[in-house]
Structures are given as C-alpha cells and as structure tokens.
Amino acid sequence: MKALFRATVLDTPDDPFHGGALRAESDLGLLVQDGVIVARAAYGTLRAAHPDSRVHDLREGLLLPGLIDTHVHFPQLRVIGALGRPLLDWLRESALPEEARLADTAYAQPLAQEFVQGLLAAGTTTALVFGSHFASAVDAFCAEADRRGLRATTGLVVSDRILRPDLLTTPQRAYDEGKALADRWHGVGRLRYAVTPRFSVSCTDDLLESCAALAKDIDHAMVTSHINESPAEVQQVRELFEGSADYLDTYDRHGLVDRDCVLAHNVHPSDRELDLLATREATISHCPTSNAALGSGMFPMRDHLERGVHVALGSDVGGGTGLSLFKEGLQAYFVQQLLADRGQPLNPAHLLHLATAAGARALDLSDQVGDLSVGKQMDAVWLAPAAGTPLDIGLRHAGDASDALAKVFAMAHSGDVRGVWVGGDQVLETRHLNSRSAE
Numbered sequence: 001m002k003a004l005f006r007a008t009v010l011d012t013p014d015d016p017f018h019g020g021a022l023r024a025e026s027d028l029g030l031l032v033q034d035g036v037i038v039a040r041a042a043y044g045t046l047r048a049a050h051p052d053s054r055v056h057d058l059r060e061g062l063l064l065p066g067l068i069d070t071h072v073h074f075p076q077l078r079v080i081g082a083l084g085r086p087l088l089d090w091l092r093e094s095a096l097p098e099e100a101r102l103a104d105t106a107y108a109q110p111l112a113q114e115f116v117q118g119l120l121a122a123g124t125t126t127a128l129v130f131g132s133h134f135a136s137a138v139d140a141f142c143a144e145a146d147r148r149g150l151r152a153t154t155g156l157v158v159s160d161r162i163l164r165p166d167l168l169t170t171p172q173r174a175y176d177e178g179k180a181l182a183d184r185w186h187g188v189g190r191l192r193y194a195v196t197p198r199f200s201v202s203c204t205d206d207l208l209e210s211c212a213a214l215a216k217d218i219d220h221a222m223v224t225s226h227i228n229e230s231p232a233e234v235q236q237v238r239e240l241f242e243g244s245a246d247y248l249d250t251y252d253r254h255g256l257v258d259r260d261c262v263l264a265h266n267v268h269p270s271d272r273e274l275d276l277l278a279t280r281e282a283t284i285s286h287c288p289t290s291n292a293a294l295g296s297g298m299f300p301m302r303d304h305l306e307r308g309v310h311v312a313l314g315s316d317v318g319g320g321t322g323l324s325l326f327k328e329g330l331q332a333y334f335v336q337q338l339l340a341d342r343g344q345p346l347n348p349a350h351l352l353h354l355a356t357a358a359g360a361r362a363l364d365l366s367d368q369v370g371d372l373s374v375g376k377q378m379d380a381v382w383l384a385p386a387a388g389t390p391l392d393i394g395l396r397h398a399g400d401a402s403d404a405l406a407k408v409f410a411m412a413h414s415g416d417v418r419g420v421w422v423g424g425d426q427v428l429e430t431r432h433l434n435s436r437s438a439e
C-alpha cells in the first residue's frame with residue numbers, strides 16, 4: 001500500500017552555499033511507495049488521486065530530511081562529557097580505555113543497541129560510523145544497525161603504534177579482518193564498509209598501505225580518518241612522517257584521498273592541503289562541539305568553502321557532546337560568528353544543508369537521500385515539540401519557514417523528535433504518533 005505523508009516540509013535540494021535557498025512547503029503531500037518518494041504535491045491533490053493511501057498526518061511541527069552524521073564513534077557513547085582535556089590526553093585517559101572494553105562482545109552488544117537507538121532518536125538516519133578496533137564489536141554494531149534499519153557506513157578501526165597495546169594490530173591482520181568484515185556486511189541492507197585508519201599518529205606507512213590495498217579490493221568502499229585536529233597532534237605527525245609534505249600527504253601518498261574519503265576536523269589546514277582536498281573532491285567532516293570541548297580550535301569554514309573543499313557535519317561523539325546534529329549545527333554557527341570577519345556567515349538553510357544534503361554528498365548517497373524530492377528514499381525526521389516548550393512556542397510564532405528552522409537549530413533536541421523513517425520504514429516512534437488510514 002502507498003503511504004501519504006502530510007506535513008510542512010523543509011529541505012535544501014539546491015545548495016545554499018551555491019545560490020540555492022531553503023525549500024519550504026506547508027500542507028504538502030509526499031506519496032511513498034516501496035520506500036521511495038514517488039509524488040510530491042499539495043496534500044489535497046495527492047489525497048484525491050490516491051484515496052486508498054495510508055495517511056500519516058504530521059501537520060503539527062515540521063518534517064525534515066533525515067539527518068546525516070558524517071563522523072561519530074560507536075565505542076565512545078558512554079564516555080561523552082569527559083571535559084577538560086586536550087585531544088591526546090583525552091584519548092589516553094578517557095576514550096581509549098573505554099574502547100579497550102569492546103574486546104568483550106558482551107560489553108559491545110548492549111552498547112551497539114544504545115548507540116543505534118541514540119542515533120535514531122536524534123533524527124539521524126544515515127551515519128558514517130567510526131567502528132571499533134575489535135572485529136567482533138564491529139559485527140555487533142553492523143548486526144544492530146541492520147536490525148534497526150539505520151543507513152550506516154562503518155569499518156574496523158586500525159592502528160599499529162603508539163596507542164595502548166591491546167588496541168594495536170598488524171598490516172596483514174588489519175587487511176584480513178577488514179576484508180572478512182566487508183565480505184560479511186558491505187552491501188547488506190543499508191550497510192557499507194569504510195576502511196578506517198584511526199589517525200596518522202597511530203598508523204605506520206605499512207599499515208596505511210594495507211588500508212589502501214583493502215580499499216581497492218572492496219567495490220566502492222569509503223575511507224575515513226582524522227586530520228589536523230589539534231596543534232600537538234599536527235606536530236606529532238610532522239615528527240613521525242619527516243618525508244611527508246604535511247598531514248594530508250601522509251594519507252594521500254598511499255592513494256587514500258579521493259571522492260570516497262571523509263576526514264574529520266581539519267581545524268589547522270595549510271593552503272596546500274585545502275587545495276589538494278578540493279582537487280581530490282574529498283569531504284571534511286566538521287565536528288564543532290568536539291572542537292570546542294577538546295579545545296582543538298575554531299574551524300576555518302570560509303577557507304574551506306572559498307577553496308572548494310566539501311564540508312559536512314559530524315557529532316564526533318564522544319569528543320562531541322551528544323548525538324544531535326541540531327546542536328552541531330548551532331555550534332557551527334556559533335564558531336563562525338565568533339570568528340567575526342574571518343567567519344563564514346551561516347543562515348538556517350546552510351545549517352540544514354550541512355546536516356543533510358552535504359552529508360549525502362560526502363557518502364556518495366545524493367541520488368538516494370539528503371532531501372525529500374521525488375525519487376529519493378523516504379528518510380525523514382518529524383519534529384513536534386511538546387506543547388508549551390520554548391520550541392513549540394517559537395514555532396507557533398515563527399515569522400516564516402527560515403525563522404522556524406532557526407528556532408529548530410537553536411532549541412531542538414531528541415525530545416522533540418516524534419517520528420523517524422528510513423526508506424519509508426518507521427524506525428522510531430515516540431509520543432502519540434498520529435497515523436490513520438483515511439480522513
């Protein structure tokens with residue numbers, strides 16, 4: 001049976017960083033068949049043409065494309081909020097001891113459930129997920145993401161130096177375990193594989209070469225890692241890779257940087273790195289709450305965009321302070337405001353684009369998700385705040401759609417998410433969902 005969604009729908013099919021604007025339509029109908037939007041028109045018109053369709057009446061609040069988180073660590077959910085330390089200290093004292101616990105599948109399995117539930121509850125329908133150093137834990141995450149219907153790209157995190165010994169591997173083992181995981185999960189349901197060297201600090205050239213070999217041997221794999229996050233980390237990479245031009249070169253000289261590559265942070269890039277990222281068409285995942293929490297620095301978004309580098313948004317949990325991309329969008333806005341004349345002016349359409357269509361492009365999923373046009377998958381988040389909350393009051397008094405969206409980024413959180421769909425499947429249902437088969 002066809003489903004007909006009735007809502008006020010906001011999305012950004014035309015890139016607002018390149019002349020596009022927010023698309024906003026009220027009392028719109030989205031007709032969905034087999035998970036795909038097959039018609040988009042005034043609700044009354046679609047209802048008259050499809051009287052047997054099952055109506056989802058979402059007129060309260062707003063319907064947005066499902067959010068796309070391009071950098072989030074599965075093993076770090078339980079250590080969100082370890083504030084007060086810079087990156088390398090935070091890794092050693094907070095993140096890595098927790099990551100070591102995932103050697104135990106009995107620890108990893110409930111964590112996978114909590115993590116996938118957390119993403120969906122935040123309205124995130126697609127994510128590029130930094131996996132675990134342990135293949136069994138990556139299996140646990142993939143099984144849970146598949147069970148819940150999350151659109152996820154993930155892989156085995158690999159390192160062969162400097163980290164605590166229980167997190168280290170070898171180039172051969174990294175290849176073999178990664179290949180076996182990809183054979184099990186790549187292309188299963190909505191899952192894809194990402195080759196995931198942790199960062200150049202913890203990866204020798206031999207390991208990065210094995211990552212490149214693995215990426216070549218998996219049809220259309222992604223590659224993801226970290227880059228230029230904190231000054232101390234950048235300095236350590238400089239010392240470890242004396243023959244490299246810069247941090248990006250440590251990946252690029254192994255052929256790891258191309259359109260299917262997403263690198264998190266890039267808070268401290270050189271002009272050469274920005275130009276090469278643009279040439280390679282790679283994406284930088286900007287993770288603003290993490291950058292602030294770890295004191296990593298203020299992201300030079302304007303330099304990225306002026307030089308043609310693609311930018312999307314990531315929560316970077318657990319360096320980041322939660323799974324909500326609304327909070328990341330707001331923090332991205334704050335940082336650019338604080339950079340004053342060096343900052344990138346951002347309006348609500350920019351924020352929505354960064355949290356949706358830009359992520360789809362990063363993951364090479366633009367033909368499927370990122371906005372709510374005909375032909376796209378029905379991946380959507382329905383925001384309907386409880387009556388009397390500041391967001392509810394704000395939405396009811398918003399001057400126009402852009403104003404309403406600004407209020408969403410200023411105030412929305414998981415508690416305001418009332419329904420989430422991936423490929424037309426309802427993957428999260430919360431308070432009093434209003435769905436009926438006829439008017």
Ligand SMILES: O=c1[nH]c(=O)c2nc[nH]c2[nH]1
Pocket residue numbers: 073087091095198199226229290316319
């Ligand atoms: O923000 C970050 N989180 C991490 O877990 C990590 N590992 C290397 N570099 C990192 N940066």
Ligand SMILES: [Zn+2]
Pocket residue numbers: 071073130226264316319
């Ligand atoms: Zn990270």
